[in-house]
Amino acid sequence: MNVGVGVESGEPLLRARGLVKHFPITRGIIFQRKIGAVRAVDGVSLEIARGETLGIVGETGCGKSTTARLLMRLLEATAGEIRFDGQDITHVKGGALKAVRREVQMIFQDPHSSLNPRKTVGSIIAEPFAIHGMLGGKGERKREVQRLMETVGLNPEHYNRYPHEFSGGQRQRIGVARALALSPKLLIADEPVSALDVSIQAQVLNLLRDLQRRLGLTVVFIAHDLSVVRHMCDRVAVMYLGKIVEIGPNEPLYEFPRHPYTGALMAAVPVADPSLHGSERRLLSGDVPSPANPPRACRFHTRCPKAQQLCSTQEPQLEDKGSGTLVACHYPLSREEVAQIGVRSAR
Amino acid sequence: MSDAEPLLRVEDLRVEFPTEDGVVHAVDGITYEVHAGRTLGIVGESGSGKTVSSLTTLGLTRRQGARISGRILFEGQDLVALPEDRLRAVRGNDIAMIFQDPLSALHPLYRVGAQLIEAVRAHSDVSKAKARERAIELLGLVGIPDPARRVDEHPHEFSGGMRQRAMIAMALVNEPKLLIADEPTTALDVTVQAQILALLERLQRELGMAIVIITHDLGVVAEVADDIAVMYAGRIIETASAARVFADPEHPYTWGLLKSIPRLDGPREEDLVPIPGAPPSLIRRPTGCHFHPRCPYAQPDHARIDPALEAVADEPSHFVACLLESHTRRRLWSELGAGRTPAQALEAVGLPGTAA
Numbered sequence: 001m002n003v004g005v006g007v008e009s010g011e012p013l014l015r016a017r018g019l020v021k022h023f024p025i026t027r028g029i030i031f032q033r034k035i036g037a038v039r040a041v042d043g044v045s046l047e048i049a050r051g052e053t054l055g056i057v058g059e060t061g062c063g064k065s066t067t068a069r070l071l072m073r074l075l076e077a078t079a080g081e082i083r084f085d086g087q088d089i090t091h092v093k094g095g096a097l098k099a100v101r102r103e104v105q106m107i108f109q110d111p112h113s114s115l116n117p118r119k120t121v122g123s124i125i126a127e128p129f130a131i132h133g134m135l136g137g138k139g140e141r142k143r144e145v146q147r148l149m150e151t152v153g154l155n156p157e158h159y160n161r162y163p164h165e166f167s168g169g170q171r172q173r174i175g176v177a178r179a180l181a182l183s184p185k186l187l188i189a190d191e192p193v194s195a196l197d198v199s200i201q202a203q204v205l206n207l208l209r210d211l212q213r214r215l216g217l218t219v220v221f222i223a224h225d226l227s228v229v230r231h232m233c234d235r236v237a238v239m240y241l242g243k244i245v246e247i248g249p250n251e252p253l254y255e256f257p258r259h260p261y262t263g264a265l266m267a268a269v270p271v272a273d274p275s276l277h278g279s280e281r282r283l284l285s286g287d288v289p290s291p292a293n294p295p296r297a298c299r300f301h302t303r304c305p306k307a308q309q310l311c312s313t314q315e316p317q318l319e320d321k322g323s324g325t326l327v328a329c330h331y332p333l334s335r336e337e338v339a340q341i342g343v344r345s346a347r
Numbered sequence: 348m349s350d351a352e353p354l355l356r357v358e359d360l361r362v363e364f365p366t367e368d369g370v371v372h373a374v375d376g377i378t379y380e381v382h383a384g385r386t387l388g389i390v391g392e393s394g395s396g397k398t399v400s401s402l403t404t405l406g407l408t409r410r411q412g413a414r415i416s417g418r419i420l421f422e423g424q425d426l427v428a429l430p431e432d433r434l435r436a437v438r439g440n441d442i443a444m445i446f447q448d449p450l451s452a453l454h455p456l457y458r459v460g461a462q463l464i465e466a467v468r469a470h471s472d473v474s475k476a477k478a479r480e481r482a483i484e485l486l487g488l489v490g491i492p493d494p495a496r497r498v499d500e501h502p503h504e505f506s507g508g509m510r511q512r513a514m515i516a517m518a519l520v521n522e523p524k525l526l527i528a529d530e531p532t533t534a535l536d537v538t539v540q541a542q543i544l545a546l547l548e549r550l551q552r553e554l555g556m557a558i559v560i561i562t563h564d565l566g567v568v569a570e571v572a573d574d575i576a577v578m579y580a581g582r583i584i585e586t587a588s589a590a591r592v593f594a595d596p597e598h599p600y601t602w603g604l605l606k607s608i609p610r611l612d613g614p615r616e617e618d619l620v621p622i623p624g625a626p627p628s629l630i631r632r633p634t635g636c637h638f639h640p641r642c643p644y645a646q647p648d649h650a651r652i653d654p655a656l657e658a659v660a661d662e663p664s665h666f667v668a669c670l671l672e673s674h675t676r677r678r679l680w681s682e683l684g685a686g687r688t689p690a691q692a693l694e695a696v697g698l699p700g701t702a703a
Binding site for chain 2: 059060167168169170197198199200201202203205206209224226227228230231250254264265266267268269270271272273274275276281283284285287288344345
């Protein structure tokens with residue numbers, strides 16, 4: 001299967017194939033019996049090219065954060081394979097895993113709970129050096145930390161301050177500096193701005209975009225906000241109930257979404273323009289089904305306005321439908337339908 | 348805004364909380380009106396006073412030791428001066444509120460129906476069976492499928508969107524004239540958010556109630572609000588019709604908010620223009636214009652003079668609290684609209700600037 005539309009030739013930095021993560025549901029206290037599984041991620045394949053930003057969007061419970069944790073090896077995959085920089089890292093342990101962790105760093109959602117309140121900013125940012133036994137000299141470490149603080153727009157003189165002395169946006173900068181400390185090859189940002197106020201959100205987004213350009217970072221950007229993902233990413237994967245339903249480069253995906261779920265998501269985004277108010281939009285009805293008991297075949301067929309008999313019997317595969325993205329849908333949207341649904345980014 | 352008597356008129360409302368560190372000026376002299384059948388959107392960031400002002404309307408800050416002054420006129424009756432027992436008759440009856448997190452606003456151990464029945468019977472003397480009928484009718488009204496069965500379920504059996512629908516049903520029990528919705532969709536996914544906003548609009552059309560929607564999300568107010576009030580550090584700094592606030596905003600803070608969000612239909616390459624710095628402490632507020640330390644267009648005397656909320660030239664229903672001249676503001680906004688940075692806009696307008 002060709003999953004690499006839009007990726008330059010050459011070995012991708014990361015390639016995941018058929019990733020599956022099932023969390024068991026158990027009953028009983030001493031003798032636990034497995035009575036089912038939450039299929040958080042159920043067969044995800046993707047590639048990340050060097051220097052690109054891949055966005056993963058979807059609603060609560062679609063498996064986007066679980067996917068990120070699998071890629072980072074914070075969770076053990078139930079099945080599938082992850083190759084990072086030419087090496088199979090799916091089951092590496094010990095020293096080899098530590099080496100992978102050095103190359104892949106993460107920025108978390110909540111800058112309040114992801115920084116130790118009892119440590120100074122200097123020692124928080126220097127922690128990756130301590131863990132990996134780098135830059136032994138104290139002066140050397142301090143110089144590097146101050147350089148990092150400057151890179152992310154913090155005052156290096158605030159080296160000895162504590163996290164509570166910083167605002168939310170500055171705290172998120174501390175998290176970014178810590179993630180950059182080891183010059184990782186891959187940065188995974190899990191909802192990095194959704195806990196921040198609007199004006200602060202823009203500061204952090206601009207910082208990340210600036211770092212992308214300056215340092216040529218490879219980033220996996222996970223968010224539920226489609227406008228933010230459009231602003232930040234080169235390629236985007238849309239997830240629904242543990243599967244990628246559509247993946248492709250930014251422009252074709254936003255201008256001509258083919259999967260009915262992608263279209264519905266984009267039509268639901270509120271746009272800051274009252275003149276569009278009242279224009280026709282088609283809304284999805286109902287809620288996302290439980291990932292413990294997902295619908296058969298196409299998982300979206302229970303809510304899909306275009307669903308036919310085939311959708312409940314045969315699972316669609318990710319395929320090129322001629323508009324630049326890969327879509328897992330038997331009856332992809334036409335341009336007329338995209339306009340009817342009310343997708344505001346459509347061209 | 349129409350000239351008819353407003354349903355709700357808030358006049359110079361001040362809410363202060365004395366604390367160990369000093370007095371928190373949460374709401375600092377705000378005035379606004381809400382008319383029947385219309386929606387007012389109150390926009391602001393955390394700590395701007397938007398929630399406190401609404402809680403005060405319902406008398407919910409009284410017990411927290413708040414010092415309240417000003418008037419809150421609801422159908423001509425001043426709620427600030429009303430004794431607690433008479434306020435309770437208004438609250439939940441004529442004015443209802445829905446909150447951000449429906450899970451913590453619903454009791455986890457009682458069935459949804461029981462909570463609805465309690466709300467019905469708290470304000471009207473009807474039998475349990477009648478109240479149950481009403482509960483089922485309300486759940487149907489807010490679009491919960493199979494309400495006769497769902498009425499006997501517990502909140503944990505509802506999804507996030509259905510819980511918020513149940514909260515709305517509870518608020519509608521007595522057909523309130525005014526519904527205050529505090530971040531009603533912030534905890535929800537986009538597709539569910541769109542459903543809830545559409546529901547609020549439909550209910551407003553059908554029941555003719557006025558809505559005050561409090562949110563930090565400019566997209567949400569653009570979708571539902573007729574009028575908008577932008578709050579900063581406890582004050583309303585700009586208020587006008589939704590169309591004007593988005594097309595011709597006049598306050599630099601409003602510009603900052605609009606330029607801070609990426610738009611789904613905007614140009615993708617354009618950089619965002621964030622507002623520098625962070626919102627001020629409400630205990631030690633900046634002197635003069637509260638926004639001046641973060642304002643790229645602030646002039647030296649703006650640290651001294653406190654701007655009043657005044658009508659904009661030629662636009663009697665558009666109010667703004669800014670010390671810049673109106674024509675200067677309009678030129679700055681047109682420069683920003685053309686994609687220029689604050690520093691470039693200052694230079695084009697010929698103002699000595701602080702935005703280097």
